[in-house]
Amino acid sequence: MGDLVENKEWYVAAYSPEGVPTSDHLKLRTVSLSLAHESIPDDHLIVETLLLSVDPYLRGTITGTLEGLFIPQYQLNQVLTTFAVVRVIRSKDSKYSEGDILLNGYGLVAEYSIVPSSHIIRKIDPANGISLSDYLGSLGVPGFAAWLGIEVLGNPKPASNVFISAASGAVGMIAGQLAKIRGCRVIGSTGSDDKVKLIKEKFGYDDGFNYNIESDFDAALSKYFPDGIDVYLDNVGGKMLESVLNHVNKNARIPLCGMISQYNKVWTEREGIRNLLNMVGKEVRMEGFMIKSYLHRFGDFVKDMEKYLQEGKIKPKSKINIGIENFLESLNSVFSNSNIGKVVVQVKA
């Protein structure tokens, strides 16, 4: 039997309860895979991976303990999965043909894979003016999270004061632009002066600050929010969240999208928030969300976002790292201050 390929894939070698995962935890291996048409069941596809989405939540799949994000843990030796843009090589589903480009919701972090067609989220038209990496960014997990945080949970009125942390990250950059489309005053925090410049000049934030320089968050929020905060999309948790609670307006909303400053710590070592009592007096609503609970809204989101992208109302930014070998380094990069925008690994052009 022919059609055998060498297939590189990233798997979980050991759990990583705290700290940044290393090559002790995630390892690359090469296995043989048959790409023969007869080797796959009906309603399955053989695909080659073009692009892999690199998202902070993946950190939660290899802690080895179910807490915090409560994401099912990968078993040891299991290959990682993520959102992926793939191209069909062989199809046993009449809906898809060889050469189709698809968005796979459970893409294996591998060069090739055999996919039940139920895992496919949508077909991608490569001629519609949207770059493929945007299907993993503004049209993928982080874009959907940003849309849910602003459009559904935060729901700011025009002229509201909106604050977004990790403002130049994959979620933050989209969230800020969505809030601007709603007519809000939008301020972001991010980790370098260059990134502050970026969120203002490229993403249209009204202003922003570098939390490494303006490290007295209470003072910074007093300066940038003289009229208080109406909506805070929290992407970081910790001290920034605590400081925000000292500046909230009545009925402020705080969608909790993730807490990147806290992911690499066991919970007892995380920063405690001491001023939740402010939530009583200011009648604040804080609400965590996971995109998997809102899949019934994915179509609405795609419709909005494709329009904004095609009209140029939302300008995304991606960092494309070439080569599946760079997956671990790419995952770690989203926890570092060097990260800007959406991180994608390009496996094949």
Place this chain on the structure above:
Amino acid sequence: MGDLVENKEWYVAAYSPEGVPTSDHLKLRTVSLSLAHESIPDDHLIVETLLLSVDPYLRGTITGTLEGLFIPQYQLNQVLTTFAVVRVIRSKDSKYSEGDILLNGYGLVAEYSIVPSSHIIRKIDPANGISLSDYLGSLGVPGFAAWLGIEVLGNPKPASNVFISAASGAVGMIAGQLAKIRGCRVIGSTGSDDKVKLIKEKFGYDDGFNYNIESDFDAALSKYFPDGIDVYLDNVGGKMLESVLNHVNKNARIPLCGMISQYNKVWTEREGIRNLLNMVGKEVRMEGFMIKSYLHRFGDFVKDMEKYLQEGKIKPKSKINIGIENFLESLNSVFSNSNIGKVVVQVKA
């Protein structure tokens, strides 16, 4: 001019930013007041105070700093106000007559006062089988808070698992009974074995625990909530809230009614909550509320609660301290473990 009376009243002598307020902060004085009909403007009443409501939130009016509950601070020398049951002595409002018994939303903590009739919430029918103290408890501030926490914000389904802290307090005892009426499984925490007995035998809780004995809250919640917590009405904040966040079910709701364990501390000394990341993974909604924002629902609440009281479906409990001299001691008692149910000061029979 006659009708002069000696009028005892409690006023703010000094702010009390932390700790339990003492006689340095709240003082009793005697002033002269004219009870002559001609001494009051139109649409005003002269009333004598029968009962005064003693509530934890009053602590927030004399911290001297606007944080936490964000309640306007009394000025120094100002007389305290609270919900009060009063009797009309003189009336310059055709809606009210001498002898009427009224619920005053801004009752001065004084024996007599001159009241704009706009402060009157309702007329009380003393013959309807409801004791006067219940108008300050189950039908007053704590009853309304309990109703909002369960009926409006928590909104548990039948058979949901509901947890209530400070379960034998003025809010908790009503909240637990409301959740039972909804068909929930209701567990309470409270500070003594006698109070655990009380919430089970008198208030109908399914079970309860003494947090001073079962002081490993995580272990206690594992034991009493093997299926997790769907709704937690938080009255205490601090470590109990943190432990609850380790036991929440998906889409759990946490109405924040007040945080009695934290009121007597400046915010930087309060207990930090380290596991808010669980709110993301479990998609928890936590929401603070103040009754003043829900006054449009007060009529609905009264209708429900009067029915429950008259049908015996809700059994309240009050501690009536006799004599306005005991107001400060009564206020401090609501922060102590000795407190059970609603605390009221009876000024006049």
